[in-house]
Amino acid sequence: MLEELNGDFLQWLRGFYYVAKTGSVRQAATLMHRNPSTISYQISSLERELNTQLFERSKKRMHITEDGRKLLEWTITTFEALQGMRADVGCHDGQLRGRVVMACPPAVATLLAAPLQRFIRENPQVDVHILHALSHEVLAAVDEARADIGLPGVTDVPESGSFETLFKARPMLVLRTGHGVSLPAVPTLRDLRNLPFISVAARDRNGHLALPPCGLDRAVDAAQLATVLSVNDHAALLHYARSGLGAAIVDEVCLRAWLGSSWEGLNIQPLDHLFPNVIYGLFLRQRTLPSPQAAALLRLVREHCIPSSAGPAAPPSDRQAHPHALLLPGCDATAPADGQSIPAAAASRPPSR
Template identity: 30%
Template sequence: MELQQLRYVLAVAETSNFTRAAERCRVVQSALSHQIASLERELGTRLFERTSRRVRLTPAGEAFLPAARDCLEAADRARAEVTAASGEVRGRLAIGAIPTVAAVNLPVALRDYRRRHPRVHITLASAGSDDLIERVRRGGVDVAFLGLPPRVEPKGVQSRRLGGGELVAVVAPDYHLTENEVDLRGLADEPFIDFRSGSTGRAQSDEAFAAAGVQREVPFEVSAADFMVDLVRQGLGVGMLPAAYAPRFSDLRVIRLRDAPTRVEHLIWHTRPSPAAAAFLELIRADQPESVSRPGSAGRETFSA
């Protein structure tokens, strides 16, 4: 069994197509098919069901795939550890982030990291906090930036608090509300544009309105802050954004909330960070010179930004 064979299996599993898998691996399809067939003979079972219309994993292939992925990740980690020992950081760094990161200037951090470690292949994906926690747990993402309600801590990962802040209401410039500061009860009759029900982004607002004894209507549910802002611009309702993030949209009017919902931003990472991930964590730590560390729960280091 060879690592290259495992890479071929993973590529076919992810693309469900031998031709696309061969293109991804930069080999001719016949060579890829031959290597997978050779591996199947060695294992004594087929990993894929092949028809003229589709390719899919067999039950044996489903069982084989997680171990194959672990082997490849272990090999990549071994290479990265060797190069890091010689003073050079290589490998890959998969970063995840909620769309409304405000505690860290992520574009600047990525720029600085690339300048310091040009041999690292960086990827960035945007998603919700719950999804990112699961991706980090499973090893698909190395580090991620989250926004959670104050009472919630990410579980199953290492984490660091980056700071907290209040949410504000945002409305179109000509929206009928004229106050610059209200309490949540004053917004009870307004239609809201918010994140989907059950998401951590939505929970921050829902919990605050519930605590204030206010029932609100949320006719527009979105999965991205930019889409929320687009709907707010059309005067369709009131949006809720972090106070540190809302100024990016200078065409919207901000309404401060006397009993504002709050959130805490976290940086999380896998329990065994790769050299590339460790270098990124060190960069973020260096960018927080005024941070004050204090004891946290097991697997958590907290500080205020």
């Protein structure tokens, strides 16, 4: 039996969501185009209905309580389910409608042109938005329901949601040739500490530079290398490395996205003996039921990144049929690491870590 609810309950939940996200009744009212008194009434009504306190009030901020956090999770899940219901029930002609947002690093987005093109062709009435962000920002966007799907690159599988591994990429040292420092074929941390490095620094919610909270960039920072320049963009990182400003450590996905096969003048060496491989995968919120349009996009991304999900797997050397297999241009899957070129890519041999 369906329990009767107050007709305004969903609006109360909307007001609660925006207060929880902003920490302010006034800011929530601005976002919702309502009066602050209306938002305050919605919060009070919810607390009476649920017989609990959702916020600790102070003069400057509303601090969410533990019960408030639980309700926030259920609120996001509820509205996601409603959006999926509207998209599903409204498909009288079999055409999906609505909107789907996928968050991923810019380098990953360059690998998704084929599945995106197919999705748009098959679902012309779905509005698709790709949100470019660093991997920790991708996780936050999904957790906060600003994105339906995330495709981050992590070194530790996140526990806050559902993570499905698609592929792995090795960490690589990128250094302009003629840098004046002799490196062995298998460099040690001591060797790396003799080099000037360009690092990646994220930005916090206030726009200030901060250490990346996860992933390869965090692991590289922990190695205490000699940083001479920091940026918050991997394309700029590689551009500066190619210009000779310093060395850089990125994964194979970044190399493929921003350098392609143009490695002239660069010394590129694998570093998976020193740093963890980057795990790329699909990330969804816990207790979420993907909308029909999100589920359709998930299926195409899986087929693109995991050939076996769409049929018999092709041989690893079939780069044209499966360009997503991380067999990077100019790489021989049997070539030894010689300090000048990348040998086997992540898909052609098991990662060491």
